[in-house]
Amino acid sequence: MSDLHPALARARERARYSQDDVGAALGVSRAMVSYWEAGSRSPNDRQLSALARLYGVQPLDIIEGRNVEPAGADVTGMLLRGAEGLEDPVSAPGLQEFVQFLERYAELSRLVGAPIRGLEHSPFVFRPKFSQKDDARRKAEEVRAYLGMGTGPLSDLDAVCEMLGITVYRAPLGSDLRQSPSGAFLNHPEVRFSILVNLDMTPGRRRFTVGHEIAHALFHSDERNWVVSYGTSPRETFADEFAGEFLMPSEGVRRFQEEAGLPPRLTDPVDVVHVQRFFQVSWPTALVRLRQMNTITQKSYAAMKTAVRPVALARSLGYSIHPEEYAQDAEVWRIRRFPRPFLRMLREAVVTGVMSPPTAASFAGLAIPDIVQILGQPETGAEPLSDEVATEFLEFEETGVIG
Numbered sequence: 001m002s003d004l005h006p007a008l009a010r011a012r013e014r015a016r017y018s019q020d021d022v023g024a025a026l027g028v029s030r031a032m033v034s035y036w037e038a039g040s041r042s043p044n045d046r047q048l049s050a051l052a053r054l055y056g057v058q059p060l061d062i063i064e065g066r067n068v069e070p071a072g073a074d075v076t077g078m079l080l081r082g083a084e085g086l087e088d089p090v091s092a093p094g095l096q097e098f099v100q101f102l103e104r105y106a107e108l109s110r111l112v113g114a115p116i117r118g119l120e121h122s123p124f125v126f127r128p129k130f131s132q133k134d135d136a137r138r139k140a141e142e143v144r145a146y147l148g149m150g151t152g153p154l155s156d157l158d159a160v161c162e163m164l165g166i167t168v169y170r171a172p173l174g175s176d177l178r179q180s181p182s183g184a185f186l187n188h189p190e191v192r193f194s195i196l197v198n199l200d201m202t203p204g205r206r207r208f209t210v211g212h213e214i215a216h217a218l219f220h221s222d223e224r225n226w227v228v229s230y231g232t233s234p235r236e237t238f239a240d241e242f243a244g245e246f247l248m249p250s251e252g253v254r255r256f257q258e259e260a261g262l263p264p265r266l267t268d269p270v271d272v273v274h275v276q277r278f279f280q281v282s283w284p285t286a287l288v289r290l291r292q293m294n295t296i297t298q299k300s301y302a303a304m305k306t307a308v309r310p311v312a313l314a315r316s317l318g319y320s321i322h323p324e325e326y327a328q329d330a331e332v333w334r335i336r337r338f339p340r341p342f343l344r345m346l347r348e349a350v351v352t353g354v355m356s357p358p359t360a361a362s363f364a365g366l367a368i369p370d371i372v373q374i375l376g377q378p379e380t381g382a383e384p385l386s387d388e389v390a391t392e393f394l395e396f397e398e399t400g401v402i403g
Helices: 004-014 019-026 030-038 045-055 059-063 075-082 089-112 133-147 157-164 203-219 234-247 250-259 269-279 283-292 298-307 310-316 340-351 357-364 368-375 387-399
Strands: 167-171 183-188 192-198 226-229
Touching: 004 030, 004 045, 004 059, 019 030, 019 045, 045 059, 075 089, 075 183, 075 226, 089 167, 089 183, 089 192, 089 340, 089 357, 133 157, 133 203, 133 234, 157 167, 157 203, 157 340, 183 203, 192 203, 203 226, 203 234, 203 283, 226 234, 234 283, 250 269, 269 283, 269 310, 283 298, 340 357, 340 368, 357 368
Parallel strands: 167 192
Antiparallel strands: 183 192, 183 226
């Protein structure tokens, strides 16, 4: 039993958890975890079993001080236990699906011999004392400048995450955000920085969640290996402030108002809809950001928050409306749940014969037609090229632009 305490420290380090992570997962203080590892106190049988489960080893391995590699830590349980105030079991299957996907992604990487280009350390400096609203907005400007994104709308956030080396996965977590998380961040041992987005939300809210989780990945990963986005902690407030500025930069909003001929102070909901649709954000995000910028008054904010039907108004103004703005359906996402690098890797596994199409479908939880689509093969009975597309090809070929 004398080897127990240093074995606890070794098992935690192999599982790549901090003492803060372990304390949050087990509901004890970081100091208590430190006492266990230093030998001044010992965990009881229940706590030892929980530690072994978290580290992915057997309790006897820890007791006897064996140097075994973790076989599969209880990451889903850790996420659920660590979310402050989160008690809704509806989110558990989605969180488990996220963790299982990351394990499959790591396995697929090994099978095809292609490394996952995941971000391991944030390239940005962040000090917890610099976490005020202005700091969060300043960090959003830094990330945009780092990516060379300017101040306009971000049309493809998945591409932004891919540039940063952040994996994005989507799964249903529950539609009532008073009880369910909007998303999560996890620094996976092999996939590295990864974020989960709740599919039971509107498209605009999903985009906000991606921005929110990017903040956790880039600015909170040094202090936490994982964050479940739920509640109103200072960390969540910072991520909200970051996401708002990241998706709707103050300078970009003002420039759009000026170039679109909108007034400096917006009082007409029609003008607000134009701003919202340009930056591709949700109606609440647009109103909150414009109120933060003093572009709308508190009175206008309160009126537009309750009296305006933004989707119907946008439709009347000629904007195309995504069906999921009215109702969300996680089933229609299928292939789109997965990050594009994973799909490219899955395609490579089939093309090179590492997996058969049925095996790949079973491995990813997809149907055979989904795998056919990933392979880029035409479906049986596919229609020939339309006259318009054929004419376009002919134009390029005849003008000599191909060379």
